[in-house]
Amino acid sequence: MEQYLTQGKNCMPHIVTDNCSRCRFTDCVTHCPVACFHGDAERLYIDPDVCIDCSACIDACPVRAIYDVLDLPEPLSVWVSINAQRSADLPVxxxxxxxxPTADARRAELGF
Incomplete structure (x- = not known):
């Protein structure tokens, strides 16, 4: 998060956290106006340099995996760098x- 404050970024990106693991619901992707989501076989990530901080994806996520970086609980702050690193290497x-196939069980495990 600090890098966005010190580098003069115009917006604060959103972050996909570990709630996305074993789900890979892609409802959020359909709400994104700038195609900032990247994914592997297990989960999604947000490219912080493409995200425009519109928040359209947050409510679309059925497992509440997406946070505005300013609202990110401290224990989840590791996901800021993970999203930046992984999104650079994965397809949009x-x-x-x-x-x-594990998505419904994972959602139930998370209590949603």
Whole structure:
């Protein structure tokens, strides 16, 4: 988060946290106006340099995995650098895709 304050970024990015693991719901992707989501076989990540801080994705996530970096609880702050690193190496996800077979069980495990 500090890097966005010190580098003069115009906005604060959103972050996908560990709630996305074993889910990979892609509802959030369909709400993103700038295609900032990237994904691997397990989960999604947000490219902090592309995210425009519109917040459209937050309510679309059925497992509450997405936070504005300013609202990110301290124990989850590790996800700021993970999103930045992983999104740089993964393809952009622009369209809704099939969720993982473990998604419903994971959502129930998280209490949603």
């Amino acid at each position: 996800i622009r369209d809704r895709q099939q969720r993982l």
